[in-house]
Amino acid sequence: MAGKKYGLDLGTMNIRIFQGGHGLVVYEKNMIAIQRKKEVAAIGNDAFEMYERTPASIVISNPVRDGVIADINNMNKVAEALLKKCGCTSGFMRNNSFYLAAPSDVTEVEKRAYFDLIAHSAYNTHNIFVIEKPLAAALGENINVMSKKGMMLVDMGAGTTEITVITMGGIVVSKLLKMGGNTINAAICQFVKERHHLVIGDKTAEALKIELGHAIPGRGKQKRVFGRDLITGLPANVEVADHLVFDALKDYLFQVVKTIRNIMETIPPELSADIIESGIYFTGGTTLIPELDRLFSASLHVKTVFADKPLESTAKGLGVIMDHASDYRELTFSLRDAAFE
Ligand SMILES: Nc1ncnc2c1ncn2[C@@H]1O[C@H](COP(=O)(O)OP(=O)(O)OP(=O)(O)O)[C@@H](O)[C@H]1O
Ligand SMILES: [Mg+2]
The missing domain is CATH 3.30.420.40 (ATPase, nucleotide binding domain)
Structure with missing residues (x-):
């Protein structure tokens, strides 16, 4: 079975998921609510609804801070829950591909977290590609x-x-x-x-x-x-x-x-x-x-x-890269690229 393609723009405030052949399928707040230090109480827009009105036992946070993944465990939980909403489940479907946009002016360790997010999840795939965010945003604006x-x-x-x-x-x-x-x-x-x-x-x-x-x-x-x-x-x-x-x-x-x-x-x-x-x-x-x-x-x-729809440029650009993967191969880093060995 041919795998599906997903593009993820993990913003400090918003998370957007673009699915190959479908377009923008998820646009939610990049937030998580954790109850009693370990149970997930809510994710995405549901967590945002609770924001600033929760008891002390529930802590709401953004897994991306200053544009980079700061809390990989919670980012993983948010990504898995929202990917599930668009039919991407973990397990035997090894062929799915993931395209992630990462800021360019960050350290290699910070960039590496974008691979680890998917590589260390239950998706069981090596088809992980990281694209520098400004390139994706520019492509999303037809530049x-x-x-x-x-x-x-x-x-x-x-x-x-x-x-x-x-x-x-x-x-x-x-x-x-x-x-x-x-x-x-x-x-x-x-x-x-x-x-x-x-x-x-x-x-x-x-x-x-x-x-x-x-x-x-x-x-x-x-x-x-x-x-x-x-x-x-x-x-x-x-x-x-x-x-x-x-x-x-x-x-x-x-x-x-x-x-x-x-x-x-x-x-x-x-x-x-x-x-x-x-x-x-x-x-x-x-x-x-x-x-x-x-x-x-x-x-x-x-x-x-x-941009006409400035909240969507990066996710749309990931869609362009996914749809023309061979044209834009040189814009993406994969796990096999030396820079990330
Ligand atoms: N009408 C508006 N006027 C002013 N600011 C707005 C408006 N609508 C949204 N914003 C702001 O846009 C920001 C969200 O933009 P965006 O989704 O591009 O950021 P992000 O991708 O989550 O963050 P980053 O790229 O910095 O990691 C928020 O700070 C929000 O307040
Ligand atoms: Mg952004």
């Missing part, structure tokens, strides 16, 4: 990564922002900033605490970011949020203005602009000329902040191209 022309891709996720220059199927420069949407949420929590003496949870900060977040300030909108008064300890609510949310995102956006500029200044002029001609490509959930294109093109003086 010809094999072209001689250089291109730049910026993936603004939850835990990371990865800025990469690609040419001829290879990565020239990759810089992984350990900041993203989560950094903005943390700054929102901090500013609401400092300015309104209100302690809010991460879900409330996320709602403020989605409703009031804007790359260009000055709309004058506000939103009422609930939390705990820092002084009395009692439940309280306040109106938060959009300029607080802008203050919380501007440092992060400034860092991204600064890093892109540094990279543009250090790469060979031929490559920067190619990038100026094609524009800089942006993807990842954090690019959904409204008017980010205006801010970036004004501060970088370069055309910007934003």
